[in-house]
Amino acid sequence: MIQKMKVKFRYKIGAIILAIAVLGTIFLFGAESAVKPKTVKAMSDSISGDLSFEDHKALFQDSYLAANDAYNTKHGFDPLSGKVVTVDTFSSTTSSANQWGYGFVEAYQDEDVTKILMLNDINSPTSGSGNIGKRKSSIEIDGGGFKLLLYRRNLSIAEPASGTQSVFHMHDLTAAQSTDYSGSGGSEAAYRKSLIRGDNGIHGDGDISKNWYFRFGNVFTDYDASKYEGENRDYSTFVGRWARVNQSEVTMYGYNILVTGAENFYTGSIVVEDNTVWKGTNCGQNYSVVWFTTRQLDGSTGINGEFTIGKNAFVYLRNTTTGTGYPAIYDNYSTITVGEGSYYNANMQGRAVSNYDGTELNNRYPSKKFIAKENSHVNLLSRGNGSVVKLDYNNSSVNSDMTFTAEKNSEVFIYGSTTDGVISMAGNGNLFELDTPKMFEIRNNNTRSFLNISNNNTFRIKDSDINTWKNATALTNPADFVYEKVGHLTAVGPTITSSDNALQSSFTSNGFRRINGLNVPPKVVWDYVTDAEKSYRTRVSLGLIPTGQFDSNGVAIMTDSWALPGQGVVSIKDTYGNIRGPLAIQSDGYAKYTDTEFQKATFDMEGTATRGVSWIGDVDKTTVIDVTPPTPINLTKGKITTTDKxxxxxxxxxxxxxxxxxxxxxxxxxxxxxxxxxxxxxxxxxxxxxxxxxxxxxxxxxxxxxxxxxxxxxxxxxxxxxxxxxxxxxxxxxxxxxxxxxxVEQATVKLHIRQVAVTSAAEKEILTTPTEGYLTIKNTNTINYNAHVNSGYELTDATDNDQVDFNSIVIELIDADNDGLLKLEPIIPAYYQNDGYIVSDINEKPSINTHTVQSGYYEYDFADGVYEKWITIYIKPNQTNIKPYSWDYKLNDIGTIKIP
Structure with missing residues (x-):
């Protein structure tokens, strides 16, 4: 079955110490078992993040199936027009599912069969070897997600019928040529030099495949996935190549991982369609990953010699061997084109990109090009000690005038450790140009110049920030020189010109080991702000810069470049609308402010960073985190008593x-x-x-x-x-x-009680006014208490009133369910009668002129919940005859009255 592989593309952001880059190899391999190379994630029109093969199919299957139909129409091939054969064995079968009794071999050898569908894994015998077929007519092989093992065998093709061209389409399968992963040092054993053989020699007799078109999608080689990450060798069951198809055009689509013992392909040209994932590894021989083997012949399908990557694709080519002689794409190619939004990553022990052609003569395209289109991503790494991009090779069939150009908003990262210049331009007429890059970095881990340039070769960077590190400066140090928004930096041989006079004066073609540009606005990176602090702080990221390391898919690992003092300022708008700043970056790398109040939870703080003169970032926000619990509760009563339900x-x-x-x-x-x-x-x-x-x-x-x-x-x-x-x-x-x-408190009520006689001035003169009052407090019919209070008078026709003080009585309630009501019944002196009461929740001495007198007798209910009352009991004369009053003057104890 097709393995569920993953490959990770997105720039990794990590706190990786840059010093690692100068300690040794700059290629990073993960330590965990590599059972699943990680892959891309489709986000709108680009691929970044993690995406499984199944998810890739779900996202892009409709588009590549439509592309298959268009491809067949273009080349006049209808796979359903001839014999469509299902196979479940290697050779002939009696299965009722196969109406012709064909196995895989017979179906492939029958020129009338136009499509083969595999129903299960198919294995050839482990004994024997040889070519299968020498097929001439078009064929589609649908592996159905199964495994095809051709032990010491290959699928051979022959020259199509005169005047015709044929299509070989293989998809959705995992292929193998051996039964184990031990390999044999990548030896090219007989009949295992490739799965698909289109030549009679190693790279000769190209006429055999020149009239074939090859199309591959969702194809995998069988390999030991635990050894995928790292520089392991001989862990694939492919001793040789996927296809040796000189002169022909090869098209890749879908999701593909090819780990082969030598190159993935011999070819004349390669087209990688939009949205394609292709990871190609040479794990055995010290060769390239793709070899354009011979001069393209007139009329061949691969005559244009191009390696063209469409849009939104990911191509990663690498070797895990020790050889330094060959670049990832080698020899007779014309142009390498990286499409818009696509990745091209090359990780080689030798050169990543070169016009090198070995000893082959008569190159059809002696002047070669590398073109990175807008918004593309290029990651080039050499693990050896030679140049990473060598544009100046020449012999009798290759000119030393290769061009390397990257268009607007591209990202280009080129790393090596060499005495020969990471970029070598020692020939004539070479051009290396980055036009308005989004980001770039060229780095030499050796303490030598990143650039080897002479003669009339041109190195140019246009419309970019430019930062440079001298040869003796540690890569972990800040740049020696920083220049903002430079119109151009141009080196023609040793002659330097620039739109920035200071840069022109400081730059030399052989004095700098590192150069980069971060053409992005600065960004405020907030520390979390809570509603429990009055101080807050931010850092300023000047952009993501390479750490000097690459991940296991050849993508540069990135980290934030934090602004140092003098490199940026921050202006802040707080949650109250106050503007703070500009705030300088302090020695610890933070811009800080201490306020006098807490910020409002769930509201946004806003920050804007400025770098240099003209780099002003967007508004970066952080939401104030609510960490403050509610203000503790205050009960309405202010307490809980034994009566509260x-x-x-x-x-x-x-x-x-x-x-x-x-x-x-x-x-x-x-x-x-x-x-x-x-x-x-x-x-x-x-x-x-x-x-x-x-x-x-x-x-x-x-x-x-x-x-x-x-x-x-x-x-x-x-x-x-x-x-x-x-x-x-x-x-x-x-x-x-x-x-x-x-x-919980014992339920009590504190009653402040007094008695007031209401009389006229005349009545006061003829009727004795009591100076003491008595009352009975009844809780039940059987529990009565007598109380003694102060008594005064209030005249109805004058202001001469005796505003006597209250006497206070505290009563505890023991049985709230039965004894919760207190009835106050005054003992009325002779010649007087009850005149009502005034009750208040506050300490005041009311008057009949300002308050309403309630009739009857006051009753207090514990359920009311107000546990302190000021009560004035009013009495008035009921006759005017002058008679002394009298009663028992024995006083009850006034204080706490407990009702049992």
Whole structure:
């Protein structure tokens, strides 16, 4: 079955110490078992991230199936027009599923068969060897996701019928030529030099395949996946190549991983269609990955000699061998083109890109080109000690005038460790040009120049920031020279010109080991801001820069370049609309501000960074994290008593959740406050005296961000919000008060009572006004208490009033269910009658002129919940005869009255 492979493309951002780059090889291999090379993820019109083969099919299958139809139409091939044969064995079969009794061999050898569908894995015998076929007519082989093992065998083709061209289309299979992964040093054993053989020699007799078109999609070689990452050798069952098809055009589509013992292909030209993934590895022989073997013949299908990558594709070519003689793409090619939004990564022990052609003569395309289209990504690495990009090779069939150009918004990273220049331009007429790159870096890990240039060769960077490091400067140090938005830097041989006079004066063609440009605006990177701190800080990223390392798919691993003092400033708009700054970068790399108030939770802080003169970043925001629990609750009554069967409060944080803990027991839910901050909760039964009740409030704050360090908030933060702590907690600049604790009190009422006689001035003269008053407090019909209070008078027709003080009585309620009502019945002196009462919740001495006198006798109910009352009892004369009054002047004890 086709293996479920992955390959990772996105720039990796990590805190990788740049010093690693100067300690040795700059190619990074993961340590984990490589059972799944990681791959790209489609995001809108680009591929980045992780994407499995299955997901790739789901995203792009419709497009490449349509491309298959268009391809067949273009080349006049209809695979369904002839014999369509299903096969389930290597050779002849009696299976009822195969109406002709064909196995794979017979189907391939029958020129009338136009399509073969594999129904299962198919293995050839392990004994014997040889060519299968020498097929002339067009064929489609649909592997159905199965494995095809051709032990010591290959699929051979022959020259098509005179005047015709044929199509070989193979897809959706894993292929092998051996039964184990041990290999044999990449030896090219007989009949295992390739899976598909289109020549009679190693790279001669190209006429055989020159009239063939080859198309491959979703194809894999069988290899030991645990050895995929790293520079391992001989871990594929392919001793040779996928296809030796000199002169022909090869098209790749879909998702492909080819690990071969030598090159993936001998070819005349290669087309990589849009959205294609192709990872090609040579793990055995010290050769290239793709060899354009011979001069393209007139009329051959691969006559244009191009290696063309379409849009939004990913191509990674590498060797894991020790040879330095050959680049990834070698010899008789004309142009390497990296399409818009596509990746081209080359990781070789020798050169990554070169016009080198070995000893072959009569190259049809002696002047070669490398073109990276807009928004493309190019990662070139040499693990050896030679040049990475060598444009100046020449012999009798190749000119030393190769051009390397990258168009606008491309990303180009070229790394090596060499005494010969990472880029070698020692010939004549070479051109290396980056036109308005989004980002570039050329780095020599050796303490020698990145550039080897002479004669009339031209090195040019246009419309870019330019930063340079001298040969003796450590790669981990800041750049020696920084230039902003340079119109051009041009070296023609040793002659330097630039639109920036300072750059022109400082730059030499052989004095700098590293050069880069980050043509992106600076970005404010916030530390998390909470609503519990008055100080906040940011860093400024000047952009992502290469670490000097590449991942296992040849993509540069990136890290933030943090602004140092003097390299940037930050302006901040806080949650109240205040503008702070510009704030300078301090020695620790942060721009900081300390305010006098807390920021508002869930609101955004905004920051804008400025680098240099003209690089102004976008507004970068961070949302203030809500870490503050609600203000602890205050009950309406201010306490809990033995009579309370419900609790209530106002002014609670709206919609807060409420929990109760009794005697330090577990929390139990007690409902929510409403949107107005009101909360009521029924207890069912009252708590006993001295019960400890702690009331916790919890807000509905969002969970903390994944990277937020919540140390110090452990007692506050829960998944559903922020909750009052059990005891006070100090965090940053805030102290979070503990959940409110109440100790249940014995229900008592404090009654402040006095008696006032209401008389006229005349009546006062003829009727004795009492100076003491007496009353009975009745709780039940059988429990009565007598009380003694002060008595004065209030005249109805004058202001000469005796505003006597209240006497205070405290009464405890023991049996709330039966004894909750207190009835106050005054003992009326002779010649007087009851005239009502005035009751107040505040300490005041009312008057009949300012307050309304209530008729009857006052009754206090503990259920009212106001546990202190000021009561004035009014009496008035009921006759005007002058008679002394008298009663028992024995006083009761005034104080706490307990009702048992």
């Amino acid at each position: 419900s609790l209530s409060a106002t002014g609670v944080e709206p919609n807060a959740k409420v929990y109760l803990s009794v005697n330090d027991g577990p929390l139990t839910a007690a409902g929510n406050a409403n949107a107005a901050g009101e909360w009521t909760h029924s207890l069912g039964t009252a708590y006993p005296k001295n019960t400890k009740v702690q009331i916790y409030l919890e807000d509905n704050a969002a969970d903390y961000p994944a990277g937020f360090n919540s140390t110090g908030l452990e007692s506050i933060h829960v998944a559903s919000g922020n909750r009052n702590p059990k005891t006070d907690v100090t965090y940053k600049d805030a102290t979070f008060k503990a959940a409110t604790t109440y100790i």
